[in-house]
Amino acid sequence: MSIEVKNLSHIYMQGTLTEAFALTDVSFTVEDGEFIGLIGPTGSGKSTLIQHLNGLLKPTSGTVLVDGVDIWSKGVSLKEIRRKIGLVFQYPEQQVFEETVFDDIAFGPRNLGYSPEEVERSVEAARQVVGLDKELLSRSPFDLSGGQLRRVAVAGILAMNPEVLVLDEPAAGLDPKGRKEILDNIKKLHESGITVILVSHNMEDVAYFCQRILVLYDGTLIADGAPREVFTKEKLIDSIGLKPPEVTIVMRKLRQRGWSVREDVLTVEEGFEEILRCLGTKGVALI
Amino acid sequence: MMNDDAAGIVIKGLTHSYGLDENHRVMALAGVDLVIDEGDFVVILGPNGSGKSTLAKHLNVLLLPDEGDVWVFGMNTKDPDFTWEIRKNAGMVFQNPDNQIIATVVEEDVAFGPENLGVDPKEIRERVTRALEAVDMLEFARHAPHYLSGGQKQRVAIAGILAMEPKCIILDEPTAMLDPRGREEVMQTITRLNQDMGITVIHITHYMDEALYADKVVVMNEGKIVMQGTPRDVFEEEELISDLGLDVPPIGKLSRMLASHGVPIDSNALSVDELVDELCQLK
Structure with missing residues (x-):
């Protein structure tokens, strides 16, 4: 789609x-x-x-x-569009309203007219994806921690199979x-x-x-x-108050201090490889 | 119930459980002992549900201990005569910036606390100005809060606490909803309040890199304190940190990987600048 x-x-x-x-x-x-x-x-x-x-x-x-x-x-049918394209909003505490966690996750599938068995199946599948404890299904969503609530909110959308x-x-x-x-x-x-x-x-x-x-x-x-392209647009990213990943910033600063490292490095693993490669070309002795 | 030798915050044998009845109680705090000195910058880390927020709520009498005691600047939170004095001295800032601002104009929002304390109107005016200056938001004094960015809203919330002239500010995940610039604004603001005004800061966060601002890091798990020390001490225990579902900041990981592959640098460099300096010393 x-x-x-x-x-x-x-x-x-x-x-x-x-x-x-x-x-x-x-x-x-x-x-x-x-x-x-x-x-x-x-x-x-x-x-x-x-x-x-x-x-x-x-x-x-x-x-x-x-x-x-x-x-x-x-x-x-906007209803069908909204089933296919599921939106999970930022504040989970504003998205739960049912008496139990199960009912909350089941709200969407029930609204779509799923049979009770299908509802049960979708809720279970969604629960597993978000890693929510099974025993929480019978609890009130309002008793849950922020982290658990977030999982419930995601599960509620997943249960509609978007x-x-x-x-x-x-x-x-x-x-x-x-x-x-x-x-x-x-x-x-x-x-x-x-x-x-x-x-x-x-x-x-x-x-x-x-x-x-x-x-x-x-x-x-x-x-x-x-x-890689976006995070190396240094001026653009800085000017709008975003920050590239910290490893990318390390590379940027190393370059400013004369190292010939690549700047389009995003993860710790890539940074590790790149620094080792550069040290190798500089002939730094490893212990 | 004053406790003379307690300069900052002293917590002894604190337990607290939640639940509807005896059969369904959850131990949120299972015996916490902690001393925070006046002027400290403390960061509290811990997985979701480890009791961080519950602990924080004991510091300004939003919750009372089941067992044990909490003294805030010498005042026991159990003594109802001290409740308001403690709340005035230990203000709290929460996660969601939109839930803490009540007035329609920034300066009115900041004035709310001192108004409630019955401070003289002239004095309120001065305090509001000073507080907004301290968080670098004075130019927004007449603005409507809902047009501000998340970081600006949190700084207004902090100013609202400052206007009560507290000795201590407790921040419960104030940066969780903010963009990178907003996070930095808030961290720089509270660092300044700590360093320039001597305000004790207790900051709860899931961003491990924010722990680097602290004098002391406290790590909680299952309602107990499992580790405390400087950021370096704490992140050196990589295995324990990761067992708890926490993480070493990315630069800390990179330093460790490099050092364990024989690159002669400090394996515990945690910030970008530390690592860059370490690497640039190599010949």
């Missing part, structure tokens, strides 16, 4: 004194099976943009095409292990064929997991490319 965003603009409170451009002429295409990172400072329009992808917001101008069809044209999963900071507030677990599970979902769009402030995560990065700034799409 592909999503094509064409010249999308969104104006909040149009025609009032507080009219504000949230998005200006944004265009990009999400191909089937991609793993995309969407980054940008707070207020850059990321949340507004993702809410257009499944028709929660209507463009002021421009179009959103899903498999070539304008989702706002006559005869398109083809595209859009996650707004799914790992915020999780400890490093929980963060890694949930992201590894999302990666597995991606490998099983789901298209993923990850909104995150964590550049290390984005660099590690995503094949392509979109950078929003002040409602405009200012970069679109592989993590």
Whole structure:
């Protein structure tokens, strides 16, 4: 399934004194099976943009095409679009409302008219993906910790078997292990064929997991490319208040001090290889 | 119930459990002993559910101990006569910037605390100005909070605490929702408050790199303190850190990998600049 965003603009409170451009002429295409990172400072329009992808917001101008069809044209079922393109919002505590965790995860599938057995199956599959303890299913979602709540919110969307999963900071507030677990599970979902769009402030995560990065700034799409390309646009990244992964910064500083290391290094492992290679060419003796 | 020898915060034998009834109780704190000196910058790390927030809530009497005692600047939190004095002296900042701002104008929000304490209006004005200056937000005094960025909102929340002139600020994951610049703004702000104004800072976080700002790192697991020391001490215990579901900051990992492959550098360099300096010393 592909999503094509064409010249999308969104104006909040149009025609009032507080009219504000949230998005200006944004265009990009999400191909089937991609793993995309969407980054940008707070207020850059990321949340507004993702809410257009499944028709929660209507463009002021421009179009959103899903498999070539304008989702706002006559005869398109937005309900079906919203099942296929699942959105997980940032604050999980604002997304749970049922009496038990099970009911909360089951809300979507039940709404779609799944049979009780199908509901049971989808909830169980989703629970496993997010790594939620089975015994928590009978608890009230309001008794859970922030990390557990986040898993419930993700599971509720997964239970509807979406083809595209859009996650707004799914790992915020999780400890490093929980963060890694949930992201590894999302990666597995991606490998099983789901298209993923990850909104995150964590550049290390984005660099590690995503094949392509979109950078929003002040409602405009200012970069679109592989993590290596985007994070080596030093001036651009600095000017909008983002930070490349720390290892990339080490490489940048080594270069400034005369080392001939590559700058497009994103992970600890790559940094390790690159520093060793460079030390080798410098003839530094290892102990 | 004053405790004379307690200059900062003293916690002894603290336990706390949650639950609806006796059969479903969860031990959130299972015997915590901790001393925080006045003027310290303490970072508390620990996996989700390890009791960090529960501990923090005991420091300004949002929770009371089941067993044990908490003295905040000599005042026992169990003594109701001290409740307001403790809350004035130990202010809390929470994770979600949108849930802590109540007024429609920044300066009114900052004034809320001292107004509640019955501070003289003229004095309030001065305090609001000083507090906004301290977090570098004075130019936004007349702005509406909802147009601010996450980092700016958190700095307004910190100013609201500062206006009560506390000796201590407790921050429960204040950076979890922020973009990289917002995180840096908040970390630099609280470092400045600690260094320039001598305010004791207790900062809870899941970002391991933020632990590098601390004088002392406290690591919690299952309601207990399992490790404390300088950032270097703590991250040297790589195995224990990773068993707890935590992580060594990326640069720490890189330094260790290089050192264990025979590169003659400090295996415990934790920050970008430390590692770059170490590497540049090699001939």
